Amino acid sequence: MECKKEKNLTSCNCTYEPCSRKGMCCECLQYHLKSRQLPACCFPADAERTYDRSFEHFARLVQQKKV
Known part of the structure; x- marks a missing residue:
């Protein structure tokens, strides 16, 4: 499979x-x-900037309806 790096960026x-x-x-x-x-890419911009990419952080965001 060919990587589409430029498009992905x-x-x-x-x-x-x-x-x-x-x-x-x-x-x-x-x-x-x-x-x-x-x-x-799974996080909204404000959450992404915290660099907390954990499953737990994502779950909290889902519970708060931010994702």
Whole structure:
């Protein structure tokens, strides 16, 4: 499968600047799932900026109807 990195970058909201996985969704997802996290694209902008990408944080946002 061909990576569409340039196209993916248009919707990538990751604010972590030294991230080497920006635009490479499969690598990003694999990286975060190993740590029981979700990638930035699963979070609204204000939550993403906290860098708390945990499942628990995502669940709290769902309960608060912010996701």
